[in-house]
Amino acid sequence: MQLTATPFICSVLLQYGADANIEIPFKSFEKILFVAESNIQIKDLKNATAIRLATLFRHKDIVKILLKDSNELEISKCLRFLERRRTRYDIISVISTFIKGKLEEKYEKLNLIVIYCYVAGNRRHCRFLAYSRNVVQTIEGRIYDIKYLIQNPCKINVKEILADLQNRNIEESDRLTVEAAIQHHGERLFKNHSNLNVISGSAIKSMKSGSILKRKPCVVLYCSSKGYIPFDEDPFPKTLYVGKKDVDVDVREGYFALCPAGITMSEWNNPLRIGGSIGKKGGLSGTLGPFVELSDGSLGFITCAHVFQNDNPGRNVEVVQPSYSSFAGMDITDEDRKCGFLLHKVFNCNQEVDAALVKVLKRHPERALFTIGSTEELLETGFEVNDKPLFDDGSIKETIDPEDVKKIEIKFGCKTGLTRGAFRLRGCSVRVAEATTFSSPNVVMKNQYEIQSIGPTSFFQPGDSGSAVFLVDDTNRLHCIE
Structure with a gap:
């Protein structure tokens, strides 16, 4: 038969x-x-x-x-049967995709991104995990007799973050080992783990969701939801081998996102100043970065490419200062806002570049002045009222040496103003995660500098994209970090 x-x-x-x-x-x-x-x-x-x-x-x-x-x-029953036979990914995919569709239909207004996953340590204990920026508290329920959770992808474990902020200094030898581990294993980790957002390092290893902290250098893997593994993937490794050492791995919740802003505060500057708000009509906001001399002798400035993500360079892309989403501090016309046009842009994750070049047409500066909001900002970052920071000499710092790690870095952004920080890690890797940005392409940016905030103000916030970061030497001279 x-x-x-x-x-x-x-x-x-x-x-x-x-x-x-x-x-x-x-x-x-x-x-x-x-x-x-x-x-x-x-x-x-x-x-x-x-x-x-x-x-x-x-x-x-x-x-x-x-x-x-x-x-x-x-x-x-079919899905439960398949959970015991994990090689049948083709059938699992068909059934889980059907249930995902039903869940998305039920919560249509939340714009869910749904994954089928299992609980770490129990491969038969499966869940549907959904992400939505439109939820604050986690929503729980059952669909087809299988538990589901709906979470905001931008949630973090506050205990782990606060503990790490207080103990971020890694000894030079340990930091080099951590950086080598990231460099050696980073590409494979991003390839094998779709819920991995950031690979960084720490002097502190956390256990039991931050309730136990141990001073030990480790590679930190930040993911969207700790403890949930996509069904067809393996758990994160517990150690990473580099050289002749095993480096511990700490898994935490965290995310990375490009940071153009929808609303920010920035006055109209005449002449233009580093740190001012820039943008395009109907677009997002970024920050005016350092000025550069163009090949034809004219003046331009650097900012971030992702503010102009859907634009082709040319005179038809007019750049304004301040952006249309910003408060100008006075009544100005559309014509007054115009300051230049997009000349060139590069967003290339393989070259670790996210930069745009704008040619200045109006309000040309004679000196590289900064937008400094208050005397308090100056004093908090180590400057004096009669010794304001300038960047007239155009000094560039191409590589960060070991002795530079102990020096202060400052940034001028249209959202946070003048802030200061210290180097934490060279060579961290980040992914603009689909779960957190809800956009494509899903790109990985490697060999990034990580800077920790010093002082009451966050070093960087949405709206500061395009900001120049400067290393401050012993004489308060600024060196733009490339």
């Missing part, structure tokens, strides 16, 4: 009223089924329905057709 079925036959049967949920006595087919697949047990087949049979024998096209006519209990 041979059992045959095709998607066409199933479609015709359903079209003419066949019941997909009828149970079929299976005793007479025991031998055939054992020959077909020896690890299928009779308890899995007793009184089986059409979708259970199609699932058992991996007829994914038939499973796809039967899903919409099968009841919730049968679909959940």
Whole structure:
């Protein structure tokens, strides 16, 4: 006897009223089924329905057709059966995609991104995990008898972050080892773990969700939801081997996002100043970076490319200061806002570049002045009222040497103003994660400098994209970090 079925036959049967949920006595087919697949047990087949049979024998096209006519209990039984046989990713994908669609339909207004995952340490304990920026508290429920969680992807574990902020200094030898581990394993980690957002380092290893802290240098893997692993992936490694050492791994919740702003405060500057708000009509805001001399002798300035993510360079892309989403501090016309046009942009993750070049047409500066909001900002960052920072000499710092790690860095951004920080790590890797940005392409930026904030103000916030970061030497001279 041979059992045959095709998607066409199933479609015709359903079209003419066949019941997909009828149970079929299976005793007479025991031998055939054992020959077909020896690890299928009779308890899995007793009184089986059409979708259970199609699932058992991996007829994914038939499973796809039967899903919409099968009841919730049968679909959940199929998925539970597959959880015990994890090699059947093709069938798992068909059923989980169907349930994801139902979950997205139920919460249509939340714009969910749904993944099917298992709980770390228990590969049979599965969940549907959904992300939405439109939720504050986690939403829990069940769909097809499987638990689901809806979370905001930008949530973090405050205990771990606060502990790390207080103990961020890594000894030079340990820091070099951590950086080498990131350099050696980073590409493979991003390839193998879709929920990985940032690879960094720390002097502190956290355990039990931050309730236990141990001073030990480690590589930190920041993911969207700690403890949940996409179904077809392995858990994060516990150690990374580099040279002749095993470096510990600490998994935490965290995310990375490009930071153009929708609303920011910045006055109209005449002449233009480093740190002012810039943008385009109908677009996002960024920060005016350092001035540069162009090949034709004219003046330009650097900012970030992702503020102009959908634009082609040319005179048709007019750049304004301040941006249209910014408060100008006075009544100004559209013509007054214009300051230049987009000349060139590069967003290349392989070259670690996110930069745009704007040619200045109006309000040319004679000196490289900064937008400094108050005397307090100057004093907090180590300057004096009669010794304001300038960048007239155009000094560039191409590489960060070990002795530079102990020096102060400052930044002028249109959102946070003048802030200061200290180097934490050279060579951290970040992914503009799809779960956190809801955009594509899903790119990895390698070999990034990581700077920690010093003082009451965050070193960087949304709206500061394009800001220049300067290393301050012992004489308060500024060196722009490349």
